[in-house]
Structure formats: C-alpha cells, structure tokens
Amino acid sequence: MADILFAAWLIARKDLAIEFRTRSAFLSAVVFSLLGLVIFYYAWDPTAVSAPDLAPGVLWVIFTFSGLLGLHRSFGVEAEDHAIDGLLASPVSREAIFLGKALANLIFVGAVQAITIPALVVFYNLPLGGVAAPLIAIAILAAIGLVAVGTLFSAMAVNTRLAELLLPMLALPFFVPIVTAAGQATAKLLSGRPVIEASAWLKLLLAFDLVFVAACTLAYPFTVED
Amino acid sequence: MSSTLSAGGPARPIVVVAELARAFGARRAVAGVTFSLGAGECLALFGPNGAGKTTLLRVLAGLLRPTSGSARVCGIELPGGGLARSRVGLISHHTMLYEALSSRENVSFSARLYGIRDSRARVEDSLRRMSMLERADAPVRSLSRGMQQRVSIARAMVHSPQLVLADEPYSGLDESGARALTSLLQELRSAGTAIIIVTHNLAEGLSLATHAAVMQRGKFVRYDAADRVNVASYPATYRDAVAASG
Numbered sequence: 001m002a003d004i005l006f007a008a009w010l011i012a013r014k015d016l017a018i019e020f021r022t023r024s025a026f027l028s029a030v031v032f033s034l035l036g037l038v039i040f041y042y043a044w045d046p047t048a049v050s051a052p053d054l055a056p057g058v059l060w061v062i063f064t065f066s067g068l069l070g071l072h073r074s075f076g077v078e079a080e081d082h083a084i085d086g087l088l089a090s091p092v093s094r095e096a097i098f099l100g101k102a103l104a105n106l107i108f109v110g111a112v113q114a115i116t117i118p119a120l121v122v123f124y125n126l127p128l129g130g131v132a133a134p135l136i137a138i139a140i141l142a143a144i145g146l147v148a149v150g151t152l153f154s155a156m157a158v159n160t161r162l163a164e165l166l167l168p169m170l171a172l173p174f175f176v177p178i179v180t181a182a183g184q185a186t187a188k189l190l191s192g193r194p195v196i197e198a199s200a201w202l203k204l205l206l207a208f209d210l211v212f213v214a215a216c217t218l219a220y221p222f223t224v225e226d
Numbered sequence: 227m228s229s230t231l232s233a234g235g236p237a238r239p240i241v242v243v244a245e246l247a248r249a250f251g252a253r254r255a256v257a258g259v260t261f262s263l264g265a266g267e268c269l270a271l272f273g274p275n276g277a278g279k280t281t282l283l284r285v286l287a288g289l290l291r292p293t294s295g296s297a298r299v300c301g302i303e304l305p306g307g308g309l310a311r312s313r314v315g316l317i318s319h320h321t322m323l324y325e326a327l328s329s330r331e332n333v334s335f336s337a338r339l340y341g342i343r344d345s346r347a348r349v350e351d352s353l354r355r356m357s358m359l360e361r362a363d364a365p366v367r368s369l370s371r372g373m374q375q376r377v378s379i380a381r382a383m384v385h386s387p388q389l390v391l392a393d394e395p396y397s398g399l400d401e402s403g404a405r406a407l408t409s410l411l412q413e414l415r416s417a418g419t420a421i422i423i424v425t426h427n428l429a430e431g432l433s434l435a436t437h438a439a440v441m442q443r444g445k446f447v448r449y450d451a452a453d454r455v456n457v458a459s460y461p462a463t464y465r466d467a468v469a470a471s472g
Binding site for chain 1 (some may be wrong): 290312318320321323338365
C-alpha cells in the first residue's frame with residue numbers, strides 16, 4: 001500500500017509540475033469560473049431570487065464545468081507522444097496511476113475553488129459568517145467525488161477522436177448525485193440553517209466519495225488494458 | 227516455412243515465447259509466435275508495416291495481454307504485473323516523454339517509478355551515455371527530434387533492464403546518435419542484457435543480432451538462431467515479405 005501511495009504521489013507531483021509550467025488548464029478554468037460568476041451576476045434579478053438561493057446553483061454549475069477543463073487535460077498530457085506507454089510499462093500498479101492522476105486533479109480543482117469561492121462571496125455579498133468551515137468541507141467532499149469519476153472517464157475518452165465532447169457526455173450523468181448533494185448542503189448553509197441540517201447531505205457526499213473512489217480505482221485498470 | 231523454429235536453448239533464458247497470439251477482435255496481429263532469447267542475445271525483427279512486430283513488443287512489455295499462448299520474461303509468466311515490467315526497458319519511435327519537463331526530470335521521474343530512490347547518479351550516467359548531459363536541464367520541447375529520442379533511450383535504460391525492447395529505436399537519430407545507440411546496445415549485450423530490436427534497417431539490425439526473424443501477418447516467416455543467421459539472404463526475404471503484404 002505504501003508503494004502505491006508513493007507512486008501515486010510521484011505521478012501527481014509530475015502532473016502538477018507540468019501544469020505549473022504550462023498553466024494552460026488552470027488559467028482556463030479560473031477564467032472560465034470568474035466569467036461564469038460575472039455572467040450569472042448580470043443575468044440575476046435580485047428582486048426575484050435572493051443571493052443565498054442563487055449562489056449554490058451558480059457555484060456548483062461553475063465547478064462542474066471548470067473541473068472538466070482540468071480533467072480533460074489530465075490524460076491529455078499522457079497522450080503527447082504516447083507518454084502513457086512509459087507509465088504503463090513501468091512497474092507501478094494501474095491503481096497507483098489512477099490515484100496519482102486523481103490526486104493531481106483534486107489539487108487542481110481545489111485551487112480553482114480557492115479562487116472561485118471567495119469571488120462568489122464577494123460578488124453575491126454572501127453572509128459567510130460561521131459557515132466557512134462546513135462550506136470548505138462540502139467543497140472538498142464534492143471535489144473528491146467529481147475528480148474520481150472525471151479521472152476515470154478522462155482516461156476512457158482521451159484516445160477517442162471526440163474526447164472533448166465524450167468526457168462531459170460520460171461524466172456529467174455521474175456528477176448529478178454529487179452536485180445535487182453539494183448544492184443542497186450549500187443552500188442549507190447559505191440560507192442560515194443550522195449546520196446539522198446539512199449533515200445528512202454531507203454524509204451522502206461522503207458515501208458517494210467512498211463508492212466512486214473505490215469503484216473508479218478498481219475500474220481504471222480495465223480502461224487501459226488494450 | 228515454419229513459423230516456430232527454436233533458438234536451441236540458451237543457458238539463461240530471458241524471454242521464452244510459445245505459440246503467442248494476440249488478436250484485436252477478429253484480426254490476429256500476432257498469430258502463434260515461438261522463440262526464446264537468452265542473456266546477452268539480440269533478436270533483430272524485420273517485417274512490413276502491420277506485420278505484428280510492435281504488438282509482439284507491446285505484449286512482452288506488459289502493455290497488452292496475450293490472447294493465447296504464453297510468454298515468460300525472466301521466468302515470470304506474462305502478464306506478470308509490476309515485477310515482470312521492472313525487468314524490461316521499452317524504447318519506441320514515440321519518445322514517451324513529457325515535453326514540459328526537462329530531460330533530467332523525465333529520466334529522474336522514470337527512475338523513481340522503477341524504485342530507484344537515490345537516482346541522481348543513475349540519471350546522470352544514463353544521460354551521459356546518450357551525450358545528453360549538457361542539455362539535461364532544457365525542456366524536452368526545446369530539443370530536436372533526435373535529441374528527444376536520445377533522452378527517451380536514456381529514460382528506458384536508467385533502471386538497467388534485463389530485457390530491452392526497441393521498436394524502431396533509430397527513428398529520428400542522426401549519425402552520431404545512431405552510433406551512440408549501437409554502441410550502447412552492444413555494451414548492454416556484453417553485460418548480459420537481452421535485446422529485441424524492431425527495425426526496417428537490415429544492416430543496423432543484423433549488425434547487432436545473434437538471432438533474426440522476418441515477421442509477416444503475425445507470424446515468423448523466417449527465424450534464424452544464433453549460429454544460422456545468414457546475413458546475405460535477409461534482404462531478399464524481407465523484400466518478399468513486404469511485397470506479400472501489399
């Protein structure tokens with residue numbers, strides 16, 4: 001297990017180093033997120049819908065689509081001159097490759113969230129108060145689920161001609177339960193309800209994470225066999 | 227002509243392949259290949275495009291599962307997981323490098339994947355052997371195609387594999403790079419590494435080979451073990467195979 005985690009860390013570090021050098025996906029995702037916030041802001045009628053009612057939907061729609069940019073890039077770097085063959089021919093397990101990719105994607109999505117959530121709070125003048133910590137917990141739990149599913153489908157889609165179209169088509173249906181739970185929990189918190197009322201959604205998110213991480217880790221080796 | 231001639235029992239077999247087949251749907255890319263290769267031996271594999279050479283190498287590298295038959299690398303039945311893959315070094319006409327990383331970072335990353343913890347000296351040595359130490363810190367994307375291929379070879383050699391699978395390794399190399407590669411492969415052979423080299427250049431392949439084969443439609447249409455490689459007759463066999471493949 002220690003070997004798998006060490007190899008996963010090596011792969012994640014390599015992916016993050018590549019992203020740090022190129023910044024292509026990260027900048028795209030951040031710009032996309034901020035533009036999304038602005039567009040929703042100007043399309044919003046504050047007399048019809050309050051900010052705490054609108055913000056959860058805005059937040060999770062933006063995360064879902066900006067995350068796809070990074071997820072597509074995840075195995076895209078491996079397609080360049082068949083780098084994936086070098087990984088697969090090495091002695092590290094397929095599970096370690098998946099976990100490494102997922103970890104890099106999680107850090108990527110977390111970094112996008114770290115910029116977007118404060119921007120959302122400022123734009124929509126949200127009463128964050130004492131709900132910052134639970135909101136961060138929701139963001140992390142939802143990101144784990146999204147990344148697990150997205151990483152698996154990124155691996156499946158990367159070698160197809162319509163990878164950029166196929167990835168969202170495959171991943172979005174599986175994102176629905178995660179986004180639903182995250183959106184509902186966020187709405188409870190932002191509308192000033194007690195944290196305990198969001199705990200059921202948090203537990204559901206945790207359950208989704210456990211199932212998706214385990215299932216996707218086990219399924220990944222089958223996507224690269226032939 | 228038989229597709230399954232035996233090499234005649236090398237002392238320490240590194241590769242033992244028996245009736246190996248690999249199909250993609252109905253198409254059999256490798257259709258029953260048998261051979262063995264011992265430590266310090268080199269098989270030069272020729273054949274037209276689509277003959278199944280790359281597929282055979284990918285099976286031996288652990289990238290594809292055999293459909294039927296068997297293959298053993300260093301005594302480990304394939305697919306043998308990480309242990310079997312740790313004994314193999316794969317060179318391809320694809321560099322398998324990350325363009326945003328430097329040569330040193332690429333080779334170092336590979337060394338760490340193969341469990342070499344204190345990899346600095348090994349990485350430097352590997353890059354030096356391919357005359358790439360001076361450009362070790364340059365991003366791979368800034369290097370010429372030939373230089374990238376040299377780095378790719380350094381990457382494949384950094385863990386001192388017992389079996390080297392080289393799929394058109396001379397691709398993109400200039401004269402100096404080709405000489406460095408030939409010298410490296412000869413050195414590896416002397417040190418007991420088994421090599422399978424796929425190339426369209428008969429002279430290069432046969433200069434290294436102790437065994438030679440011509441592959442066509444997934445089978446060996448000619449296979450000569452160490453004491454029977456007749457260099458002079460290979461061009462004609464190769465031309466026939468290319469012509470037959472259309």
